[in-house]
Amino acid sequence: MPTGVAIRDVREQLFAAAERVLLRAGPNALTSRAVTTEAGCAKGVLHRHFADFDAFLAELVLDRVRGVEERGAALRAAAGTGTVADNVTNALTDLFGPVALGVLGLITSRDALRARLRRTTPTGVPLLTEAGAALAGYLAAERELGRLAPDSDTDTLAFTLVGSGHLLFAGREDASRDAVRKVVRSVVAGVVRES
Structure with a gap:
């Protein structure tokens, strides 16, 4: 140019x-x-x-984090609609698209980037941490609506779902929706109270 x-x-x-x-x-x-x-x-x-390339990469990751947070708000707004398993399956399938997996690989491969991101995400892995928080918020909303057992530990469920989803998608071109749904149903089976 x-x-x-x-x-x-x-x-x-x-x-x-x-x-x-x-x-x-x-x-x-x-x-x-x-x-x-x-x-x-x-x-x-x-x-x-951008101040330097690491600042650029950090902003790229933070931009993707904002996208996860926006989709999390939409997911919370969907509480009470559809089924919990389908809503979570859709959220995980959306989260672990090729770009997100690439960004996660970028985060884990660059020490300077991880150090810079610690300023905004002091624990966990950016994207995964925010995805866990978004899912926990959604599951808490479903619990409030009575669609999950009242004693459901939504934080543990959310991080279990995000971790399982990450493992399911990592290194694969196309994890099937059925495989994601199977994992989701297994994780939430003991707490879902939908009719």
Whole structure:
């Protein structure tokens, strides 16, 4: 791209380019040069908007975290509709898409990125921690509606579901919806009180 030409939505374009590189070539291929080449802009564009490449990567992860939090709010709003197992199956299938799995690989492969992310997510793994909180909030709403047993430990259920979902999707191109549903039903079987 020629110098001096304004780029609209630079952050979003750079994030989208980073995701494409991540999906195509994995976390080790993600460099500032690879991102800017993919975005079709000069390397300096990235550095005008971010202090350094690790700051860019941290913002990419935090942007994806905000997406998880937004979907969590929508999930909580769905409490009382459909079935608990179907709602959780849909949420896990949505959460563990290829981009999220790529971002999780990025987080685990870069020490400097993990250290920077500790400022906002002091414990756990970003994305997984927020997904667990979102699911726990949804399950608590279902418990309040009487669709889960009153003594349900929604935090433990949520983190069990997120951990199981991550293991189910990790390293696979396509975990089947039926496999996800089977895990979800097994985890919530003792607490669901739906008719």
